[in-house]
Amino acid sequence: MKFGYLLASFNIVLFLCFLTVFLLPAFILDFTFMEEFWTKSWYIGILFLMLILFVNLLYAWNRILLQKLEQEDWPGLAQYLETELFTRQKISARKVNLLTDSLLLLHDLETVKKLEVLVADKKPSIYNACATGFASAALVSADHAFLESVVQHAASARPEERIWLELLSGISSHSVKQYDKAGTYLLPLAQSSSDPVVAALSGYICEKMLAPKLGDAGGRFIAAGAAVKQRIIPKLSRSKWLRLVEEAKSSMHVVILSRLLEDAGSWLFDAAHSVRV
Incomplete structure (x- = not known):
């Protein structure tokens, strides 16, 4: 723009x-x-x-900031924001989240970790508002320990932020083969989350990715996936689902899950089509 x-x-x-x-x-x-x-x-x-x-x-x-965004100059934007935050100590949730997104695109997790420490030490009041960005960077960089630390630190985050933190933690736990722990995060989300994107992702992972790994306990996860379909399919057509996902992709923590979202959409609506036919 x-x-x-x-x-x-x-x-x-x-x-x-x-x-x-x-x-x-x-x-x-x-x-x-x-x-x-x-x-x-x-x-x-x-x-x-x-x-x-x-x-x-x-x-x-905000001229410099807007120019960097307009040019998609992520290294330049990151350098500018690092000066604003680390050197000039002008710390705000907006700047922290912008820098986190830029660093994620640059695959610079070490600076994200430094940023997380800065926010926790200097401005803890905005930590919860920035936690999803920190967790997203940790997931992309496969740093499960850092992600878990962020999720624990943001225990008092608002419900709409907390569900994404738990989802990211569940996905990360699955990636490091901690299947039981992944289930403790994802099963409740699949069973009760009112956010259709979170519910669909959780239900898909529970049924298709966790259930086969959990032996006799997998039945609960298959049932949770089926329950998600029963909640979502009557309310959302495929086109509405795609619009909802596209709107959600204004947030980086949704963008990084694009592949999973495609799989979850197919799981939801290919099955729905066969049932309706």
Whole structure:
């Protein structure tokens, strides 16, 4: 996206609105009426001007950041944000999450670990809001111990964040062949999660990936997968599912699970098609 063009378009729209409200009526209505209107409504013009000024100052303040994003210059963006966070100590959840995503794309887990320590030490109030990014980087880098540490540290995260942390931890546990532990994370999500993406991923992994590894205990995981299908299929068509997944991919922790999401979608709807036929 060309942020400069977007800013220019926004300025033009605001300026045209300003002209429409304050000048155009003077050519249509009685000038005496407009004089009275201007006298009583002058503050609206001030608000317009303040809004234009605010938007332009906001762009100027974030110009370097926006330019790096626009150019998809991930090394440059990471370097800029590292300076902002580590050197200048301007720590915010937005900057931390942007840097985490950039480092994930650059496969730089060591800096993610340093960033996690920085947030935990200097600004623990935003840790939970950043934990999913840390866990995603750990999963991509196959660092199960770091991922588990993040999940434990973020025990008080909001439910909508916690379910993704547990899902990522379950997937990581499966990848290191800790199947029982993976089940403790994924089975409850498959059984009760109200998020269809989380439920589908959990149900698919439980039925297709965990159940064969758990012997006699696998029956519960097969049943959990079947229950997920019963919950989701009546509510979502394949096209709605694909739209939901596409919307969810605005978050990096969903993007890294793209292959699993494709498999989970096929598991859901290929089976649904055969049942309906």
